[in-house]
Amino acid sequence: MTNGNIPLAYCNKDNAKILLDYIPNLEYNNTYEKHSTQFQKILRELFYHALATILRPLRILSNTGIYLYVNGNLMWFYPYLAFIIADWLEAYMMCGVYGSSNSLHLCHFCLVKCNMMNDVHIAKEDIHIHNKNDTKNALRYDKDKEILVYNIRNAL
Structure with missing residues (x-):
């Protein structure tokens, strides 16, 4: 994740990004199990619940807001998820x-x-x-x- 206010020259540097979390994945025993309807459904649900867990703090702050220092001034913000790459x-x-x-x-x-x-x-x-x-x-x-x-x- 990068912050939108980081200048473009620094966006691709290691210290301009943070790792939020890993999304878990399920292992399968054989090809039949991998392609089964039940396995695919569980895999999709796992993905969505993991994503919800990762984004929960952002959702809470988008409702309650947070104080951040900007140029030495304390300001109130309501963050929101603009896009996912x-x-x-x-x-x-x-x-x-x-x-x-x-x-x-x-x-x-x-x-x-x-x-x-x-x-x-x-x-x-x-x-x-x-x-x-x-x-x-x-x-x-x-x-x-x-x-x-x-x-x-x-x-x-």
Whole structure:
């Protein structure tokens, strides 16, 4: 994690970053167990609960506030999480979307079928972009697999 007010020249230095925590991972005995629905569900829940635990102090301070010294003056702040930088696979996991190349739809923000992704003559009506209403309806009517999202309670 880096602070936004650190000059760019110093952001990539070791002393400008802090390690908040490690996210735990589960081990598996064999490939069958690794790909089982139950194992994948437990792995997602572990990730979300670990993330919630790591970010809990920030969430508390975003409600209560904290005093910080800025240029020698004591000021009251309400910190908030602006963004998270992650690798592509971790970003998939945080967003709760499928990240496999074996998915029906390779793209997480559109519903173009995987066999049509290379079709340069694809019809405009075959391109469907995800929106929040599609996602809400799919989760509400148990059609989450159709839009490539996991129905998991947000631990944050």
